[in-house]
Amino acid sequence: MLLTISTTHQPATDLGYLLFKHPDKCQAFNLSFGTAQVFYPEASETKCTAALVLDINPIDLARGKAGANRQTLEAYVSDRPYAASSFLSVAISQVFRSAMTGNCKDRQELADTAIPLVARIPVLPSRGREGFLRGLFEPLGYQVNVRRLALDETFPDWGNSSYFDVELTHTIKLSELLSHLHVMIPVLDDDKHYYVNEDEIEKLLRHGEGWLGTHPLKAEITSRYLKRQRGLTRDALAQIAVEEVAVETPEQETQEDMIEKPMSLNQQRMETVVATLKANGVEKIVDLGCGEGKLLKLLLKEPSFQSILGMDVTYRSLEIARERVLDKLPTHQQGRLQLIQGSLNYRDARIAGYDAATVIEVIEHMELDRLAAFERVLFEFAKPRIALVTTPNIEYNVKFENLPVGKLRHPDHRFEWTRSEFQTWAQAISNKYKYSVEFGSIGAIDAEFGSPTQMAIFTAK
Incomplete structure (x- = not known):
């Protein structure tokens, strides 16, 4: 051996x-x-x-x-x-x-x-x-x-x-x-x-610290490491810090829809992203954190987008995207779209070589101390020519009548940024990874609070 x-x-x-x-x-x-x-x-x-x-x-x-x-x-x-x-x-x-x-x-x-x-x-x-x-x-x-x-x-x-x-x-x-x-x-x-007992959970947590919580195969790794003992696996998974983007439950979707639906904000986001990509003449696009494929479906309507890759950390979301988007494409069109499971916190050669990367309403689901790893994955290793990142503007939250004061728009949001905080973060990335950055607004603009969604457009120098 x-x-x-x-x-x-x-x-x-x-x-x-x-x-x-x-x-x-x-x-x-x-x-x-x-x-x-x-x-x-x-x-x-x-x-x-x-x-x-x-x-x-x-x-x-x-x-x-x-x-x-x-x-x-x-x-x-x-x-x-x-x-x-x-x-x-x-x-x-x-x-x-x-x-x-x-x-x-x-x-x-x-x-x-x-x-x-x-x-x-x-x-x-x-x-x-x-x-x-x-x-x-x-x-x-x-x-x-x-x-x-x-x-x-x-x-x-x-x-x-x-x-x-x-x-x-x-x-x-x-x-x-x-x-x-x-x-x-x-x-x-x-x-x-x-023999495997409760002591093995401590070993797994110790050796898996910093990476197991966000690994796409976290559950399978845990189960096999603990010799498929259901009780131990359940206890271990309960103790592992969940760093991945959580699978949305219908209740969570309803809450966010109730907040943004009156202004069709999600549709405006998607249309703005597609228009920006077309204006920059991209052909190959990777959608990071693609979820159930809402943006993918819109991208496929544009014949100029020749190759599209959707990546998400949650297997269930990818199954839904496959059913709702990929399986409904004509046979001769299915080669344009590929779906893969992966984490935005780890370098992945599969997402390199694309003209553009979209990260739509994703970063706010990450723990702040994991953003640095995501930045390296996207801007140092994947290195797309264009990267679009959108995130909520917390200043605009006071305009939502059905959002309690002090609450974030989504139960899984780890943070929401002001315009100044978002721009400071994006400028730091621009300086560190040799990208220029421009900022855009999505949704109706309020003179005092800005727009409900803010967007950064990174272009490689």
Whole structure:
């Protein structure tokens, strides 16, 4: 069972400081189920690779506790000593325990820095096949290269197995990479070799801090990590901080509709966005936080928009968009629209390369401390030529007779900004990411309070 971690961050041998394992030594660690060894196949100033090799005796495994409840044949004919599983996950947490904390006395600045890292696992099971494997790592910003392994290379007619040779590439903190691997490996294997109880929830929350709450596959990750025990899964999900855009309930929709419906504000927003996109001559558009596809439906009416991608964090919203929009398109038109699940807080290569990005009434659903991650995703990594962002103008709320004083327009809104606050935020993005920005108004303009919706139009310099 093998895991290698490589970096080209120079001096590359500083990887030894981060892992607390000297590149010139081969170290062995006795674990309850076998022996782990750490050594460095290469260690130079320009590239350094650390290898974790886990040696499990299959006979001891079959005769010990881990094999006690298995059928006779399964106990002795098993992939456990060879394929990455919870054994490797435990080895990572024990052998690299200090590295996973993110603390490094000799190189703390480096430990706090995202560096180029490549992790490779030659035999990684994926009970959900390749799509599930990619769905776990790509929303976290990884470039995922996979090669599916044959059942037996000498008998190609037998076809492929459910095992993959996987290489994960990312610029990330080492502690974050190790935490992701610790959680995802048993999730992919969909099994654990030890008894799972309430203590496992604490481990999941600790290693999932900062990313699990907004991961598109949060529920599936939680369920598999806790060995599909419904009670534990329910308790864990209740404790995970919900950072994703919440699925709107009919009651929430009714409240917002009651506030804005008299002025047809949502329709005005959509029409303004479409007109702005047409005026800028865009052909390829990604709608981030597309929800149930209201804007997508309007975009598809314009033949000049040749390629449209809708992304949302909630699977249910995408199902509705598929039913209401994609499935109703003529067959020859369906290729213009694609729907994907993803989070706006993580780098995603699928949303790069588009002329324009629309983020319509989305940012106010994010926690303020998550906006910086969203800014990088959109303006540093996706880098559209045009980006349209709309959000409520809180100053205008006093004009809504059926909105109580001090209340936001939607129960899920984390904030609503004044015009000055929105413009300050947008100008900071403009300065940092080499975009120019113009501001627009949507809806009737009041001399004192402005318009109900404010819009920023970012253009790449």
